[in-house]
Amino acid sequence: MIILLTGTAGFIGFHAARRLLSEGHRVIGIDSLNDYYDVSLKYARLAELKSHENFEFYKVEISDHKALDVAAKDKGVTHILHLAAQAGVRYSLDNPRAYIQANVMGHLNILEFARHSGTVEHVAYASSSSVYGDREDGPFTETDKVRSPASLYAATKLGGEMLAESYQRLYGIPQTGLRFFTVYGPWGRPDMAYFIFTDKIMKGDPITLFAPDEMRRDFTYIDDIVDVLPKILSRPPSSGHEIYNLGNSKPNTLMQLVDAVEAACGRTGEKIILGKQNGDVSNTFADVSAAERDFGFAPKTDLHEGVKRFVEWYMQSSVS
Numbered sequence: 001m002i003i004l005l006t007g008t009a010g011f012i013g014f015h016a017a018r019r020l021l022s023e024g025h026r027v028i029g030i031d032s033l034n035d036y037y038d039v040s041l042k043y044a045r046l047a048e049l050k051s052h053e054n055f056e057f058y059k060v061e062i063s064d065h066k067a068l069d070v071a072a073k074d075k076g077v078t079h080i081l082h083l084a085a086q087a088g089v090r091y092s093l094d095n096p097r098a099y100i101q102a103n104v105m106g107h108l109n110i111l112e113f114a115r116h117s118g119t120v121e122h123v124a125y126a127s128s129s130s131v132y133g134d135r136e137d138g139p140f141t142e143t144d145k146v147r148s149p150a151s152l153y154a155a156t157k158l159g160g161e162m163l164a165e166s167y168q169r170l171y172g173i174p175q176t177g178l179r180f181f182t183v184y185g186p187w188g189r190p191d192m193a194y195f196i197f198t199d200k201i202m203k204g205d206p207i208t209l210f211a212p213d214e215m216r217r218d219f220t221y222i223d224d225i226v227d228v229l230p231k232i233l234s235r236p237p238s239s240g241h242e243i244y245n246l247g248n249s250k251p252n253t254l255m256q257l258v259d260a261v262e263a264a265c266g267r268t269g270e271k272i273i274l275g276k277q278n279g280d281v282s283n284t285f286a287d288v289s290a291a292e293r294d295f296g297f298a299p300k301t302d303l304h305e306g307v308k309r310f311v312e313w314y315m316q317s318s319v320s
């Protein structure tokens with residue numbers, strides 16, 4: 001495959017690029033390298049990839065369709081793994097326009113590129129568990145009604161699924177939507193709870209927990225996701241457009257996450273307990289039977305093991 005991989009300098013994009021390159025595919029990576037979190041981590045991820053002969057990188061803002069076309073055209077792109085997005089729920093409360101720019105306009109430009117390329121056989125794109133809204137029940141299945149996004153981030157991810165569906169129907173571009181559930185691991189995102197807790201506990205700072213016994217997340221280890229991505233990308237859905245949950249299917253409370261971080265750090269942290277934050281959902285819980293049936297998706301890393309591996313990386317990383 002010749003893969004246009006957006007968000008290559010990001011957490012999931014970096015791991016996906018490494019895996020695809022190791023399997024012998026060609027990766028054309030693009031990323032805006034924005035400063036939503038420490039850019040040095042994005043450069044450090046790119047530095048790991050740049051030595052690979054089948055990798056090339058372009059700094060591109062995907063909402064700029066001309067820059068995107070200049071970087072990606074005439075490269076014979078056969079597959080697109082579209083992961084670039086403005087992520088995070090809380091940031092969307094203060095920076096709403098960043099989400100529309102990246103997740104709606106940017107996604108449209110990727111679809112337009114695919115439409116006019118003449119070479120793209122399949123577009124797989126990142127969606128999110130957040131499209132399920134604020135629900136106490138579970139597991140969530142792909143056929144559940146999703147009409148109640150609890151944040152602007154969730155609304156733009158749901159919008160991305162709708163854009164994909166319309167482009168499949170209009171132009172016959174095969175597409176697969178990937179609803180990721182709280183993905184974590186080495187080289188992870190400094191804005192996510194497991195990274196913040198580790199950082200503060202190791203520095204002796206207090207950690208702030210929002211409704212820690214009520215909040216449950218289906219924490220999913222990065223390798224379990226990356227194991228299945230090449231298989232998904234290489235098989236366009238016969239129906240034209242499919243959406244899959246990619247989660248661990250074993251939710252843990254936020255307090256259990258803290259326990260795992262403290263065990264891996266060998267220290268306990270001072271805790272400040274506050275109520276639930278605006279835009280946060282209480283619970284995520286994936287039914288992954290569709291991905292298991294179609295791709296043999298079988299997450300195998302439990303929270304303690306995954307957090308241990310993250311903390312080992314954090315300890316030796318110069319980025320943290």
Ligand SMILES: NC(=O)c1ccc[n+]([C@@H]2O[C@H](COP(=O)([O-])OP(=O)(O)OC[C@H]3O[C@@H](n4cnc5c(N)ncnc54)[C@H](O)[C@@H]3O)[C@@H](O)[C@H]2O)c1
Nearest residue numbers: 007009010011012032034061062084085102126180182183
């Ligand atoms: N990590 C998770 O738990 C999780 C959960 C659900 C969904 N997702 C989705 O998975 C995808 C990857 O997430 P991640 O955790 O790797 O996040 P990330 O922030 O680490 O990676 C996203 C990358 O996209 C780049 N980017 C952002 N806007 C851009 C733009 N307009 N043009 C070009 N590049 C741009 C950023 O610079 C960043 O490197 C995102 O679409 C995200 O919404 C992630």
